[in-house]
Amino acid sequence: MKQKNILIVGYNEFNLQELNTIEDAEAYHFIPMFRSGIQKSEDIQIKKLVDEARKEIEKEDPPIDAIISFFDFPFTLIAFLLCEEYGLKGPTLVQGLKCEHKYWSRQEQHKAIPENIPAFDAVNPFEPGPFEELSVNPPFWIKPVKAFSSQLGFKIENKADYENCMPTFREEIGRLAEPFNFFLEKADLPEDIRKVDGNYCLAEGLIGGHQCTISGYVYNHEVYSYGLIDSVRYPNSPSFFYYLLPSTLPSRVQQRMDEISRRVMKQIGFNNSPFNIEYFYDEEKDKIYLLEINPRMSQSHSDMYDKTRGHSNHQVLVKLALGEKPHFKELQGKYEYAAKFQYRVFEDGVVESIPDEEKIRLIEEKYDDTTIKIDVEEGQRLSELPLQDNHSYALGVVMTGAQAKEALLEKYYQIIEAIDIKIK
Known part of the structure; x- marks a missing residue:
């Protein structure tokens, strides 16, 4: 069987592993370009990146069948630009910009859902x-x-x-x-x-309330959604704490978000690609506000879908890029709940010690189906870390699952205690 050549614009090892777990993974030949760390560069050489990608596309024999990306700027727009240039399935550059240009996106949203934006x-x-x-x-x-x-x-x-x-x-x-x-x-x-x-x-x-994110896609101009994930912030802070699947919102609210998503994506004309849309639900006013449209699959959510649904949402991305309708099956995952936690601290300092790879491996083995990623190094001053918010410092990520939300949080705090990053 001839494999499909799929160019990945922006990647890391975690997402390459996820791609190899999707249905019929052996039918695809994935060609990774540009590590995701480019996003942290002080000088993003965008023309150079696009030219390098064009050279890769033009040298492949057999030719590239699809181009995908699951990371934020600049990777999604590079992928959309190249899909348009080479006649491959995917949104146009303009459709992507209508999502990523925050002012233009608000203008388009105002045409379709004026009551749901600030x-x-x-x-x-x-x-x-x-x-x-x-x-x-x-x-x-x-x-x-x-x-x-x-x-x-x-x-x-x-x-x-x-x-x-x-x-x-x-x-x-x-x-x-x-x-x-x-x-x-x-x-x-x-x-x-x-x-x-x-x-x-x-x-x-200002908008606020219960924050969550719809996972969806557009295929042949029809809008579909397949999951809602809660975004939880640290107490008394705007800093992000963790994603939670499934959402705790009532089904009637989730149905309204589905309809809002359908209206706004049709207004933008977005097509043949995954998307995720962030929302706030103000329970007191029973009001839904759209925060932001992201014209891509959320790779941050893939592990949670795997743990609760039995397979990653990377499958949606690959199918759409090849012009096929996805089938995001409701398989039985191992856990009822899954989360991706962002381990943060709120005071500056210097990293004194972090666990080595062997210690991380032992912690992951002790706490079943856990993945730990440390994003700091010994000797680093937290205030000098790149790409931080204005309120806290991110030390790493913990992904895990449990049969109840309370058990999930308890498991996380035990893991953080075991990791034992020291800051002075």
């Missing part, structure tokens, strides 16, 4: 207009039109907060703005969007 406005930090003329009233959030992992996100309570964050944007926004503008220049944009490039910010009203 007030918003574009801000040029290099020529900020008067605070009083913003169409968003404080308190509000302000962030770049292209960012991820809460980077450069500021809560604005008053005029002083607004003015104080502008120098930071002017100094740091270019890291992602320049490569993002590479894609904007290649797309046919409406005039009102063309002037709001990657150097702009988005100001938007």
